[in-house]
Amino acid sequence: MTITKKSPVYSRRSALILSVAALGLGALATTAAWAQTSWPTKPVTLLVGFPPGGQTDFAGRALLNGLQSSLGQSFVIDNKAGVNGNIASIEVMRAAPDGNKLLVGNGSMTIMPHVYTKLGIVDPQKLTPIGVMLQSPLVLVVPASSPIKTYAQFVEEVKARDKSGKTIDYGSGGTGALPHVTMELLRERMGGPKMNHVPYKGSSPAMVDLMAGRLDAMFDATSVVAPFIKSGQLRPLMVTGPKRVAMIPDVPTATESGIKDFTIISFIGLYGPPGLSPDIVKKANGALNTALKDPGVVKSIVDRGDEPGGGTPEQLATLTRTHYKMWGEVVKANHITAD
Known part of the structure; x- marks a missing residue:
């Protein structure tokens, strides 16, 4: 299906931000034996499908101490990078539903199944959502040396190059x-x-x-580009969130720039294996929300340009489902594939 500006997938801002919806927990009934209010009884491994230093890894490490303090048990980060995070996702998908292995997953999980159709990429909707760890809008940036100063000028340049047979070169961390x-x-x-x-x-x-000017433009999370904006190496043109970002208050939102239905959020969520018991989900979610109220944790997140998450498992489930559907349509409409 080709997506148009009037597509209902994009017509509601709530489709791109957290909202509450019912979460199907039917599969949990088959694993009642794992429902242990004493959880955790042993160290918990937080699997991260990316190398240390990125936004996903930061989310796990930022909340590590808070989770340990709330639950009275050690938490350990295990970075298992590869296939855009899918190695870690597969391990958690196959893990016993005892809460001893959890996944720190990002929003790209909702895109990869549509892009890599032959590799057995994990469908994140099959994981058990626990809660949102952090989130942030993306920022459209150009090199500081670029003559492009505004989003309007960016559009003019893109169309002018297309008309002349040339193109804007934009980068990303990988296909999809x-x-x-x-x-x-x-x-x-x-x-x-x-x-x-x-x-x-x-x-x-x-x-x-x-x-270095070898690319013309790029989107990335606020926390990724903020240091380079501060250093004067990149120029921001607009942010994709519903509101302006405190770190770069002069940069307009997509809506302010005249782009309709373009609220895009990068999110990091905590997930468990399929069938994780409601008791463990409730306890883990409570610990996550407690950790996200710690002033030190909040400061570490905000100082990077991200926003603390929190909320219910149902909110993460809704966010995951919505993004899965939305990006599936974008991938299909633009023939994006990595197969």
Whole structure:
């Protein structure tokens, strides 16, 4: 299905931000034996499908101490990078529903099953949602050396190059990554001019080339681009959140820039294996929310340009389902594949 500006998938802001909906827990009835209010009785492993230093890894480490304090048990980060986070996802998908292995997963999990159709990518909707850890909008940035000063000028440049047979070169951390599909959605909003996607093995090398002027533009999470905006190496054009970002208050939102139905949120969530008991989910969610009220944790998150998460498992479930459907349509409409 081709997505248009009037697509109902994008017509409601609530489709891209947290909202409460019913969470199906039928599968939990078959694993009642795991319902142990004494959980955790042994150290808990938080699997992260990406290398240390990124936004997903940061989320796990930022909340590690808070979870340990609330639950009185050790939590250990295990970075198992590979296949855009899928190695860690598969391990948690196959784990016993005892709460001893949990996944720190990001929003790209909702995109990858549509992009890698032959690799057995985990459907995140089959995992047990516990709660949102943090979230942030994306920022459209260009090199500081670029003549482009505003989003309006960016659109003019994209269309001018397309008309002349040239293209804007934009980067991302890989095919199907959130910055990639977000730019493709923006291209739709601009009427479909040609743009050239340059995928990298991670966001960091793409940022290096962007700052050097070898790329023209890129989307990435606020926490990723903020240091380079502060240092004067990148220029922000607009943010994809429902409101302006405190760290870069002069940068307009997509709505303020004239782009309708373009509220995109990068989120990190805590998930358990399928069949995780309601008792463990409730206890883990409570510990997560308690950790997210700690002033030190909040400061560490906000100082990076992210926003603390929190809320109910149902909110993470809704966020996961909504993004899964939305990005599936974007991938299909733009013929994005990594197979």
